[in-house]
Amino acid sequence: MKLKQFLIVAAAAVVFSLPISAHANEGGVALKHAEVDVTDQKQIRRGLTVFTDVCMGCHSAVYVTYKGLMDYPEIGLSREAVDELRGEHPLAAGMVTDLSPEDAEVSYGKVPPDLSIITSARRGGADYVYSILTGFEHDPHGKVPDGNFNEYFPGNRIAMPDPLGWLDHDESDTAELDQQAQDVAAFLAFIADPHQNERHTIGVWVMGFLILLVIVLGLLKKEVWKDVKH
Numbered sequence: 054m055k056l057k058q059f060l061i062v063a064a065a066a067v068v069f070s071l072p073i074s075a076h077a078n079e080g081g082v083a084l085k086h087a088e089v090d091v092t093d094q095k096q097i098r099r100g101l102t103v104f105t106d107v108c109m110g111c112h113s114a115v116y117v118t119y120k121g122l123m124d125y126p127e128i129g130l131s132r133e134a135v136d137e138l139r140g141e142h143p144l145a146a147g148m149v150t151d152l153s154p155e156d157a158e159v160s161y162g163k164v165p166p167d168l169s170i171i172t173s174a175r176r177g178g179a180d181y182v183y184s185i186l187t188g189f190e191h192d193p194h195g196k197v198p199d200g201n202f203n204e205y206f207p208g209n210r211i212a213m214p215d216p217l218g219w220l221d222h223d224e225s226d227t228a229e230l231d232q233q234a235q236d237v238a239a240f241l242a243f244i245a246d247p248h249q250n251e252r253h254t255i256g257v258w259v260m261g262f263l264i265l266l267v268i269v270l271g272l273l274k275k276e277v278w279k280d281v282k283h
């Protein structure tokens with residue numbers, strides 16, 4: 054293969070291997086785009102607060118330990134803050150809701166799923182979470198009770214009662230609720246893959262090293278062949 058052909062094939066391989074972002078869930082409705090930065094400690098911490106204050110009333114994130122909230126630099130809580138959050142729970146315990154599956158079944162007809170890896174498990178990831186939280190509407194056909202009709206949930210009927218109070222909120226609260234939804238989406242996107250930032254940094258170093266290596270080898274080749282007559 055000639056060099057030019059090789060470069061074209063290599064470039065095509067890179068382009069086609071890029072992740073194609075999902076814009077629609079199974080219902081086919083285009084998701085809203087969440088402004089989420091999984092390297093932004095402030096946003097992730099705000100999201101953690103929404104998670105512990107609101108979501109943990111029903112959901113767990115069993116793969117996230119209280120210790121993790123100190124150890125991941127992207128969260129970096131102090132020991133005091135973690136102690137306050139965990140109460141009697143051991144440092145190594147996962148974040149588990151007080152709501153028992155039996156009670157959840159009775160109250161909502163369903164056990165709320167664990168949210169540790171929800172953004173990896175659902176198409177659209179953080180966009181999906183954000184869209185669901187801000188997707189509560191009055192059912193245009195009047196069939197699904199208020200608080201259970203959701204534009205973005207497949208089938209439009211969700212067993213989760215509108216957790217942020219999006220339906221019928223005051224206009225003046227829109228920006229704040231919207232922000233809370235994006236922040237908790239950022240927190241969930243971070244915990245679903247807490248080493249993603251580390252991997253990116255390593256990736257950048259590896260690429261830099263490879264580029265340098267190619268340059269050095271190129272120069273070396275020139276040097277080695279310089280006296281050979283073609």
Ligand code: HEC
Pocket residue numbers: 103104107108109110111112161163164165166168171175181182185186210211212213214216217237
């Ligand atoms: C009052 C209980 C309750 C609270 C509080 C609550 N949820 Fe839920 N949630 C549920 C239930 C029940 C379901 C299952 C819905 C279904 O399958 O119909 C659910 C489902 C979900 C789903 C959809 C999962 C899927 O299967 O696609 C997401 C995402 C979600 N919750 C995120 C959150 C977030 C984020 C918060 C906090 C802002 C939160 N929930 C607060 C009860 C709750």
